[in-house]
Amino acid sequence: MHERFSGVWICKDLGRATTSADPAELGRAVLAAYLAGRDSRGETFRVVVRTDHSNHVVITADQLTASGWEADPAVCQALPAYLRNALA
Numbered sequence: 001m002h003e004r005f006s007g008v009w010i011c012k013d014l015g016r017a018t019t020s021a022d023p024a025e026l027g028r029a030v031l032a033a034y035l036a037g038r039d040s041r042g043e044t045f046r047v048v049v050r051t052d053h054s055n056h057v058v059i060t061a062d063q064l065t066a067s068g069w070e071a072d073p074a075v076c077q078a079l080p081a082y083l084r085n086a087l088a
Helices: 023-035 061-066 081-087
Strands: 046-050 056-060
Touching: 023 046, 023 056, 023 061, 023 081, 056 061
Parallel strands: none
Antiparallel strands: 046 056
């Protein structure tokens, strides 16, 4: 799916984004938005962010709650509207 306002490509299983945001922060924001308002007991979710330079970062839900992480508003601008709204 292409979100025309932010220019981000994303879907449930595989997404692509062009942004200067930190890959780890982008992954945290996507996972937090996806899990917002969702009962995920008994399920394991993770986000794998791969850059054009073959680097990758794996973000798990534990990392969101353990550190008291909050979404960076600048990073949220790179998200599609439905994920951005879930974090609001």
